[in-house]
Structures are given as C-alpha cells and as structure tokens.
Amino acid sequence: MAIARRKFDAVIVGAGGAGMRAALQLSEAGLKVAVLSKVFPTRSHTVAAQGGIAAALGNVTEDNWHWHMYDTVKGSDYLGDQDAIEFMCRQANEVVYELEHFGMPFDRLENGKIYQRPFGGQSQNFGGAQATRSCAAADRTGHAMLHTLYQRNVRANTQFFIEWMGLDLIRDEQGDVLGVTAMEMETGEVMVLEAKATLFATGGAGRIFQASTNAFINTGDGLGMTARAGIPLEDMEFWQFHPTGVYGVGVLISEAVRGEGGYLLNKDGERFMQRYAPHAKDLASRDVVSRALTMEIKEGRGCGKDADHLLLKLDHLGADVINMRLPGIREIAIKFAQVDPIKEPIPVVPTAHYMMGGIPTNFHGQVVAPYKTGPEEVVPGFYAVGECACVSVHGANRLGTNSLLDIIVFGRAAGNQIIEDLKKSPHHKPLPVDVADRTLARLARLESQKGGESVAQVGTALRKTMQAHCGVFRFADMLKEGVAKIGEVAERAAQTEIKDKSKVFNTARIEALELDNLAEVALATMVSAEARNESRGAHARDDFPERDDEKWLKHTLYFSTDRRLDYKPVRLKPMTVESFPPKPRVY
Amino acid sequence: MRFSIYRYDPDKDDKPYMQDYDIALEPSDRMLLDALVRIKSVDDSLSLRRSCREGVCGSDAMNINGRNGLACTTPVAGLREPVELRPLPGLPVIRDLIVDMTQFFKQYHSIKPYLINNDPPPETERLQSPEERAKLDGAYECILCACCTTACPSFWWNPDKFVGPAGLLQAYRFLADSRDQASAERLDNLEDPYRLFRCHSIMNCVDACPKGLNPTNAIGKIKDMMVKRTV
Numbered sequence: 001m002a003i004a005r006r007k008f009d010a011v012i013v014g015a016g017g018a019g020m021r022a023a024l025q026l027s028e029a030g031l032k033v034a035v036l037s038k039v040f041p042t043r044s045h046t047v048a049a050q051g052g053i054a055a056a057l058g059n060v061t062e063d064n065w066h067w068h069m070y071d072t073v074k075g076s077d078y079l080g081d082q083d084a085i086e087f088m089c090r091q092a093n094e095v096v097y098e099l100e101h102f103g104m105p106f107d108r109l110e111n112g113k114i115y116q117r118p119f120g121g122q123s124q125n126f127g128g129a130q131a132t133r134s135c136a137a138a139d140r141t142g143h144a145m146l147h148t149l150y151q152r153n154v155r156a157n158t159q160f161f162i163e164w165m166g167l168d169l170i171r172d173e174q175g176d177v178l179g180v181t182a183m184e185m186e187t188g189e190v191m192v193l194e195a196k197a198t199l200f201a202t203g204g205a206g207r208i209f210q211a212s213t214n215a216f217i218n219t220g221d222g223l224g225m226t227a228r229a230g231i232p233l234e235d236m237e238f239w240q241f242h243p244t245g246v247y248g249v250g251v252l253i254s255e256a257v258r259g260e261g262g263y264l265l266n267k268d269g270e271r272f273m274q275r276y277a278p279h280a281k282d283l284a285s286r287d288v289v290s291r292a293l294t295m296e297i298k299e300g301r302g303c304g305k306d307a308d309h310l311l312l313k314l315d316h317l318g319a320d321v322i323n324m325r326l327p328g329i330r331e332i333a334i335k336f337a338q339v340d341p342i343k344e345p346i347p348v349v350p351t352a353h354y355m356m357g358g359i360p361t362n363f364h365g366q367v368v369a370p371y372k373t374g375p376e377e378v379v380p381g382f383y384a385v386g387e388c389a390c391v392s393v394h395g396a397n398r399l400g401t402n403s404l405l406d407i408i409v410f411g412r413a414a415g416n417q418i419i420e421d422l423k424k425s426p427h428h429k430p431l432p433v434d435v436a437d438r439t440l441a442r443l444a445r446l447e448s449q450k451g452g453e454s455v456a457q458v459g460t461a462l463r464k465t466m467q468a469h470c471g472v473f474r475f476a477d478m479l480k481e482g483v484a485k486i487g488e489v490a491e492r493a494a495q496t497e498i499k500d501k502s503k504v505f506n507t508a509r510i511e512a513l514e515l516d517n518l519a520e521v522a523l524a525t526m527v528s529a530e531a532r533n534e535s536r537g538a539h540a541r542d543d544f545p546e547r548d549d550e551k552w553l554k555h556t557l558y559f560s561t562d563r564r565l566d567y568k569p570v571r572l573k574p575m576t577v578e579s580f581p582p583k584p585r586v587y
Numbered sequence: 588m589r590f591s592i593y594r595y596d597p598d599k600d601d602k603p604y605m606q607d608y609d610i611a612l613e614p615s616d617r618m619l620l621d622a623l624v625r626i627k628s629v630d631d632s633l634s635l636r637r638s639c640r641e642g643v644c645g646s647d648a649m650n651i652n653g654r655n656g657l658a659c660t661t662p663v664a665g666l667r668e669p670v671e672l673r674p675l676p677g678l679p680v681i682r683d684l685i686v687d688m689t690q691f692f693k694q695y696h697s698i699k700p701y702l703i704n705n706d707p708p709p710e711t712e713r714l715q716s717p718e719e720r721a722k723l724d725g726a727y728e729c730i731l732c733a734c735c736t737t738a739c740p741s742f743w744w745n746p747d748k749f750v751g752p753a754g755l756l757q758a759y760r761f762l763a764d765s766r767d768q769a770s771a772e773r774l775d776n777l778e779d780p781y782r783l784f785r786c787h788s789i790m791n792c793v794d795a796c797p798k799g800l801n802p803t804n805a806i807g808k809i810k811d812m813m814v815k816r817t818v
Contacts, residue, residue, distance in 0.1 A: 039636070040688070042731055043644040057711075093711075100712040103702025103766065105720065105727045112714030137727075143643055144727060151701035186681060215639040248615065251641045332641060335660050336617075456628035500632035502598040505682040508631035 003181075003436050004191045007428060008034045010418055011179055011195035013166040013222060016044035017142070018386030018407035019201030020149040020158075022365075025415025027156040031422065034193055036164040036182055038217050038510075041150045045203050045215045046407065049142025050254035050328060052117060052134030053099075053404035055092035059113045060132035065089040067124055068133060070580055072402060075121045075285050076395025077537035077547065078582035079235070079555070081571035084363040084391040088402075088409045090575075095408045096135050104148040106137050107325075117259045117325070120283040121399040121587070130283065134401040139254050139328040145404060165510060166202070166221055168439045169229040169382075170194075172432050175371055177382035179431075180225070181439040185510060188503035190443065192435055196428055197381055197418040200226065200359060201411065204387040205521040209352035210467040213245050213252040222388040224517025226359045227524065227560035228438065231369045231379065234390040235357035235556050236521070237529035237539050240398055241472050243289040245351025247309040249336045252353065253329055253346055255400040258282040260325055262314035264293070265345065266301040272310075277587040284587035287397040287538045290350035294472045303347065311345035318342075350472050354398055355521075356538065357528075358390035360557065365389070365414025375557065375568040380425075383418060385410040392555065395570075396537020445494075446512055452497030455512045462489045462515075466522055470529055475542045479530040486519075486526045493519040524558040531565055532556065549582050588612050588622065589669035592633065596682050603680070607669065619666070620647055620659040634683040642797060645732030648675055649684050655734040655795040675737040677746065691733045694750045698758040698776065703769035719765040726760035726805060728798055729753060735792035735802055741785040748781035752792035752802035755783065759805035762812060774813055783809060 010026050012019045015037035026033045037044065056063035069089040073080055100106060100114060107115035114135045122131040137144035153160075163185040170178045170192070179194040205220025206212040227233055243264070244253040258264075263282045266272045276292040277284035284292075293310050302308050314322065319342045322330055326341075333341045360368050362376070365385045371377040386407040393406055469482030493515050500508035534548035535541045554567040572579045588610055595603035608626050616622050620640055627633050635658070636646040642660040650673040651661055663670075678686040704713075736742050736751035750758065758777060761767050777783040783806065792802040 039638055039644070039646060040692075040731070043638050043646050045639065045644075047644050047730075048639050048641065097708075097710075097712055101704075101708040103704075103761075103764070105723045105764075106712075108715050108717045108720045110717060112716050114712050140643075140728060143730070147727070154696055155699075155701040215644065217638045249617075328643075335642070335662075454628065454631065456631070498631055502596050502632065502682070504596055504598045505634050505685050507627075507634045511631075 004189070005194060006034070006191060007194045008032050009195065009422060010197040010199060011036065011193045012199045012201060013180060014044070014201035014203060014386070014388070015041035015160060016201060016203050016386060016407065017046035017145055017149060017404065018411040019199070020146070020153055021408050021411030022199055022201060022385060022415040023158045024149065024153055024156055025412055026418060027153065027158040029419050031419070034159055034161055036161045036166055038163065038165050038185070040162055041160060042147055044146060045218055046142045046146040048215065048252065049145070049404055050139045050252060051119060051256035051259065052136035052141045052401040053096060053145070053408070054119070054133050054399065054401040055096040055135055055405065056089070056133055057093055057096065057114060057116060057135065059109060060116045062124060063131055063133055065092060066577060067126060067131065068092065069577070070126045071121050071123055072393060072399055073580045074127070074585055075397055075399040077397055077585055078549070078553065079392065079395030079536060079570055081392050082574040082579055083571050084393050086574040086577060087363040088393050088405060091409045092405055095405070095412060099145060099148060099408065102148050102152045104137065105144050106135055117256060118283060119259045119400040120255055120280070120289070121285045134259065136256065138324070139256050139326045142404060165513065166225060167442070167513065169198070169225045170431065170435055171229050172429060176380040176429060178429055181436045186505050188506055188509070190436065190439060192431070194428055194431060196422055196425065197383060199365070199383040199385065199414055199418065200388050201384070201386045202388045204355045205518065206352050206355065208463065208466045208518050208522045208525065210463040211245065211250045211349070212352040213242055213250055214352070219514035220517045220521035221514065222384065223358065223524070224520040227520040230561055231367065232360065232557040232559045232566070233357060233524045234360040235392060235528070236524040236558055237532050237556060238356035238396050238537060239352060239525065240286055240354040240356060240538050241290040241350040242353035243286055243293055243350050244312055244348040245353070246332065246336045247347035247349050250351050251332055251336045253312060253332065253348060255286070257312060257314050257326060257329055260321060261317050262312055265311045265313055266296045267303045267307065268301060272296055272301070280587035285397055286400065288587055290472050291540060293350050309347045309349045312348045313345040314341050315343055315345070354403065355387055356390070356392070356394040356396065356398055358388050359384040361385070361389045361391055363391055363410070363413065364417040365410050366417060370566070383414045385414045396539060442513070442516065446498060446509060447501065449495060449497045452495040453492055455496045455498065455508065455515050458489060458492045458496055459515055459518070461492065462486070462518060462522055465489055466525070470526055473540050473542055474529055479526065482526045483530050486522050490519040490523055520560055523563065524560065527563055528556045528558050528565065553582065588663065590622070590626065591669040591671045592684070593673040594683055595680055596632070612663065617662055618659050619651065619661040619663055619670070622663050623658055634685055636685055643730060645730035648732040648734045649673065650675060655738045657732060657734070657797045660797055675733055677737045677743040688733060690746045691736055691751070691753070694754040695731065695757060698750060698754050699769070699773065700757050700761070702761065702764060702767050704766055705768060713766050715765050722763040723760060725800055726756055726763060729756055729800060730798060732797065734795040734797055738791040738795040740789060740791070741787060745781055745785055749785040750777070750782050752786070752806065755786070755809065756800065756802040756805045759809055762809060774816060777809065778813065
C-alpha cells in the first residue's frame with residue numbers, strides 16, 4: 001500500500017504548552033514545521049493547569065533562582081538531575097517575562113507587576129520561610145498560557161495539523177529518528193511525516209489510573225511510540241497523586257487554594273497536616289500531603305458516611321478573595337461537588353495527577369538512551385519536552401507550578417537546540433523501506449480482529465489494576481501480582497475488537513490505538529515500581545519505608561521490548577553552583 | 588435514561604437520522620458526558636469530541652434539548668427525556684456530534700487574536716495596574732467551544748462575513764488590553780456592515796455561554812469605541 005509522504009524540517013507531536021513553545025521558536029526562525037495535535041491546540045491539557053508558573057521574580061517576597069533550585073532538588077527527593085534543575089530555575093524569570101510580553105494576562109499587584117502566590121515546597125534561604133513564587137492568572141494560569149501561546153503561533157504562521165494522531169516513530173538501522181507515521185482523524189488517512197528533527201510533546205498518561213485529574217486525551221501516546229521503537233522510559237514508577245481531587249469525580253482543585261490560605265480538615269475538624277508537617281503544614285510537598293490524607297482515611301478519620309475523604313476549607317478567605325483569585329475553583333466545586341466553597345468545604349481525595357518519569361532527555365531536550373556506547377548518548381533527530389519527557393527536573397516528586405515552568409523552559413530550549421542541530425545536518429536521511437510497516441500492521445490487526453473484547457472493557461481493567469496495585473502506598477505482594485495482571489491486560493489490549501470500521505472520524509479506532517499506548521505506560525510503571533525497594537518522593541513502599549541512597553539514588557530505565565530494567569546515575573553535579581547532597585527531607 | 592442522538596456517518600449513511608438509546612446510568616454518571624461515555628462503551632460507533640471533562644477545553648459542545656452547552660458540565664439530572672442531542676447548529680457536520688469548525692476558527696483568526704505591541708520589550712514585565720487588568724476579566728476566559736457563535740442567527744445567515752460573538756469577544760479582549768497598541772487597526776478591521784454590525788443584540792450568545800461570559804456586552808463596548816473615535 002502506497003502511503004503519502006510529506007517532508008518537514010521539524011515535526012512536533014503535541015500542541016500543549018511545551019509543543020507550542022517549541023513551535024514558536026522554530027516558526028520564528030523560518031523553519032518548516034508541522035505541529036500535530038489530537039485536539040485543537042487550545043484544548044490540550046495545559047489548559048487545565050490552575051495555580052501558576054514558578055519563577056523567583058521576587059515581586060512579593062525576596063527570592064532568587066538558587067533558592068528555587070534548592071526547593072526543586074529537595075522536592076524531587078534528590079532524584080532530580082541538578083544540572084537540568086539549575087538550567088530551569090535560572091531561566092525561569094526570563095521565560096515568564098517573555099510570556100507576559102507575548103500578552104499572557106497575568107493577575108497584577110498594586111504596583112503593576114505580576115501577581116505571585118505561595119505554593120507548596122517553596123522556601124526562602126534554602127529551607128527557611130515560605131516563599132511566594134507562583135506567577136498566576138487567577139486559577140486559570142494554564143488556560144491563559146495555552147491561549148497566549150496559540151495566539152502567538154497564529155501570528156508566527158505555524159502550520160498545525162489539527163486532529164492528527166501520531167502513531168509510530170520512524171527509526172533507521174542506525175537508530176536515528178526520521179519522523180513519524182500519523183493519522184488524520186477526520187479521514188482515517190495514514191501519512192508518513194518525514195523530519196530532520198522529531199519533537200515529542202505529547203503530555204502525560206494519567207488515564208492509566210481510574211481516579212485521575214487528567215483529560216481523556218492523556219494516554220501517553222509519545223511514550224507508547226517511544227517504547228515500541230526500542231527506546232527506554234525513565235523513572236516510570238514516580239507518579240504524583242495530587243492531594244485535592246474532587247471526591248468521587250477526580251477533577252483537580254488547585255494547590256492555590258492552600259496557597260491562598262485554605263487548609264485540610266479531618267472528620268474531627270482537626271488541621272491534621274500540623275501533625276505530618278509541623279513547619280510547612282498544608283503547604284508541604286504534594287507527596288507528603290497525599291500520604292497524610294491517605295493515612296487519615298486509613299486510620300478512620302476520614303469524612304462522610306464511608307469515612308473515605310477529607311475536607312478542604314476555604315470559606316474563611318471570604319467571598320472577595322475566592323471570587324477574585326479562585327473563581328475557577330468555585331465553579332468546579334459548585335458543578336462537580338455541589339458545594340459553594342464560600343460557605344462549605346470541598347470534599348477531596350488524593351488523585352493521580354502527574355507523571356514524573358518519561359522519555360529520557362538532557363536539558364537541551366535531546367532524547368538520550370543507551371544507543372551505541374552509554375546511557376546518556378543522544379538519539380539523533382529525536383527530542384522530547386514537557387510531561388512526556390524525563391529531563392529530570394522533578395525527580396521523585398514534582399513541586400506545584402514547576403510543570404508550567406518545565407514546559408516553557410524546555411520547549412524553548414529544544415526549539416533552540418533543533419535550530420542549531422539542523423545547521424549541522426541540513427539534509428533528510430533516506431527513509432527505511434519498512435517505514436510504516438509497524439503502523440500498518442497495527443491498523444490491519446484492528447480492521448480484521450474478530451471475537452476480541454471492547455476497548456472500553458480492557459481500558460477499565462487496566463485502570464482498575466493500576467488503581468488497586470500501584471497507588472499512593474505500594475505493597476510488595478500487590479505489586480508482584482500487579483505485574484502479572486497488567487501483563488495480562490496488555491495482552492488483551494493487543495486483541496481488542498472495534499465494531500466501527502468507518503473511515504470518517506473513527507473515535508473507536510483512535511481509542512484502540514490509545515489503549516496500546518496506555519498499556520505500554522502501565523507496564524512500565526508497574527514493573528519499575530515493583531523493582532524499586534525503597535520509598536522516595538511519590539513512590540512509597542510499605543515494606544521499604546525509608547529512602548535508600550546507597551542502593552537507589554539512581555534513575556530507572558525500562559525497556560518495553562523485553563520488559564527489562566536498567567539503571568543510570570542521577571546527575572548530582574549542577575552546571576555552575578555546588579551540588580545539594582541528599583539529606584533527610586522534612587517539611 | 589432515554590436519549591435520542593443525531594447520527595450521520597458519510598461513509599455509510601445517505602442522510603442523518605436520530606437514534607434512540609435506553610441506558611442504565613450508574614450513580615457516578617452525573618454529567619451528560621458520563622452518560623455519553625457509557626453509551627459509547629456499548630456502541631463504539633457514536634462519535635463525539637471530548638477531553639478535559641471539566642469545562643475548560645471546550646471540546647464537547649453540542650446542542651442539548653435545543654440549547655447549546657458542554658456535555659461535561661451539564662448534569663443529567665433535570666434533563667427532559669428523551670434527551671435530544673444534536674451537533675452544534677450552523678456548522679457542517681463531519682460525523683454524528685462532530686462539526687467542522689473551520690469557519691468558526693477562521694473568524695477567530697480574522698480579528699488578529701494576539702497582542703500587538705511594537706515597542707521593544709522591557710527587561711522585566713510590562714506594568715499593568717489591577718484596574719487595567721480587570722478589564723480583561725470576562726473576555727480572556729473564553730474556551731472557544733463555539734456554543735455562542737453557533738447559537739447566533741446572525742452567524743447562521745452570514746458565517747463567512749459576520750465574525751460572531753466568540754471572535755468579537757476576543758477582539759474586545761485585545762482592544763481592552765492596556766498593553767496592546769493596535770486599537771485603531773483593530774477597529775478598522777471591524778468597520779464593516781457585516782463583521783461587527785450584524786450583531787443585533789439577540790443575546791443568544793449570553794444565554795449559551797457555558798462559562799457565564801457576556802459577548803453582547805463586549806460587542807456593545809466595541810460599538811461604543813467605534814462611535815467615540817468618529818466624534
């Protein structure tokens with residue numbers, strides 16, 4: 001079957017904040033770029049980010065990037081790569097000012113500067129008083145950012161391929177990446193998009209869990225494509241459970257609520273965070289707060305008739321503050337929890353939120369993998385940024401509002417790196433003859449499959465397995481069983497049957513292809529978690545409650561092709577400053 | 588619960604038809620989108636767009652019992668049965684509940700939806716007072732779901748000439764921004780019998796907006812700006 005081909009300087013898969021920040025860099029440099037997105041760009045999941053973007057502007061309290069760096073290293077439970085963290089924190093102010101210049105509607109202080117609010121894990125003077133570091137547009141910072149970036153890309157004439165789904169990565173015999181195969185959703189047409197540089201900015205995969213703050217589209221497509229192409233996934237055991245998802249629904253309630261002065265209560269009306277984090281209390285790191293909520297529920301101090309959630313109180317902030325700073329939260333609480341937070345607390349539970357792991361990269365956005373000689377070798381032609389990537393700036397636990405910073409800093413950096421790399425290698429490499437074979441085989445299988453289960457059935461089994469076996473606290477026997485179970489689910493995913501065979505906007509086919517990717521991510525997560533015999537950041541093992549730097553201060557690499565694990569050292573050496581050596585992490 | 592849903596697949600159907608579904612909902616199926624996901628789990632051919640499921644991405648706009656809204660923020664409780672679901676009116680249907688939004692976005696793009704400021708940017712942020720910033724409230728929050736524009740008769744008659752409420756709300760968002768320097772150019776761009784002035788304050792847009800925004804009010808302010816600059 002002849003497949004249409006198109007050639008570009010660069011192909012970007014994903015049009016969230018990371019993809020669009022990179023696209024802007026490339027379009028403005030005059031490169032021929034194609035940006036693929038499953039959804040219209042402003043519908044990408046960046047739109048749902050609420051609380052802010054971290055940068056040590058010092059508009060409210062004294063601040064500097066080095067303190068931000070310390071907080072991020074500590075927040076990562078020392079698994080973050082300190083060169084990448086220094087790179088990100090040093091650039092934070094510049095990229096935030098740049099967003100403001102692009103027109104992003106930040107809230108303002110009386111003096112006209114960008115409004116900032118406190119967030120968890122932010123400190124002055126390397127662990128001292130609370131810092132006020134998150135630059136915010138009410139509680140719609142992601143929306144404001146994503147629309148601004150789209151608008152700026154309209155101005156730059158960026159070429160978008162809207163409602164196109166990336167299907168598989170194209171690598172040649174040397175392992176170099178030469179583009180992707182993709183499907184236009186409206187017509188079902190498959191195309192080869194050839195590129196000198198392929199950048200993945202496909203976002204997270206929170207849909208592997210049953211209770212998730214993530215959008216339906218967050219199915220780890222970039223990770224699936226990467227894993228199938230033989231490139232490892234890094235640190236996949238580290239998933240952030242956000243302390244405050246709406247009970248029973250999963251919709252996110254921003255940490256900004258606690259940043260503005262809200263706090264958590266148990267059934268006795270006690271501010272229980274004082275017991276778990278006497279200093280930072282409700283603004284301790286997210287992993288710490290999520291574990292505290294889980295413990296309160298486990299020990300019978302949960303609220304409601306089933307004692308299975310806690311309460312987030314903010315009515316004491318007053319209607320003015322809530323309406324001005326947290327209007328989106330109020331809207332969500334009224335619609336999804338049927339409570340008006342001006343009068344009543346919001347019922348919340350820890351909810352899967354963010355994937356710290358991902359496609360291994362360096363801080364230039366280049367994908368690095370054991371390629372020919374070592375684990376840090378650049379895979380030519382391949383780049384990844386944002387949640388799908390593991391730089392790793394978040395290590396074992398991400399700090400709130402560092403994700404919006406991550407996507408902008410590394411989106412821009414990857415764009416710049418691609419511009420440089422294309423100067424050195426300005427030509428397309430020849431495509432392998434079997435360029436689309438894997439993709440066509442997957443589609444042919446779906447077309448002809450008979451007697452298989454539905455995608456919905458297998459998807460539910462996958463999400464239930466992950467939820468039960470790989471949650472906030474992890475148990476050896478559950479993980480072991482989980483590995484076997486998720487292996488079975490992956491086999492079932494390879495035999496799903498769709499009834500809908502239409503060419504036109506066939507969402508059944510899309511969901512089946514997404515399930516392939518979810519299965520890759522779920523397997524990587526469970527296998528990596530089962531092997532890590534320690535507790536670090538968001539990975540909390542019941543049988544190994546302590547962090548073990550001697551054995552486990554290292555990154556996990558998971559290889560899908562043979563479900564093998566390998567490890568590589570954490571980059572403890574920053575770019576210019578002194579290393580922050582691991583020490584006990586208390587808040 | 589009973590649903591009657593507009594179905595059309597150009598790959599196999601000569602013409603659209605309404606299909607009835609009787610489906611038992613779980614207690615956790617609180618929103619219309621939950622019900623649609625449940626229907627899709629038994630009939631995978633039902634096609635719709637959806638993503639964030641919390642009313643911020645704007646994907647799942649549709650016509651629900653005659654009114655435009657987002658499936659993910661419309662509670663099923665209280666909907667009249669059978670719940671009649673159709674694609675957004677006034678745009679070509681691609682399949683089932685999925686419409687071709689090309690014309691909608693073309694109009695959005697036509698208002699130059701980006702900040703224009705040709706001064707070299709300062710070292711830090713451009714200053715803006717809280718009062719100046721407050722003028723963007725009620726405008727920047729638009730999610731481009733098209734509920735308003737596809738509820739507007741003026742857009743139905745002239746989709747190629749009338750910008751429509753969503754595009755005009757964004758035109759206002761930039762006109763109102765103290766950092767933007769292109770007010771004159773933006774007003775010139777709308778000075779036309781159709782682009783702005785086809786709005787007859789029918790106010791369907793205000794009624795339809797799932798985010799509680801008021802495009803009619805913004806359009807009125809643009810008209811005021813037009814008048815002010817002529818006198």
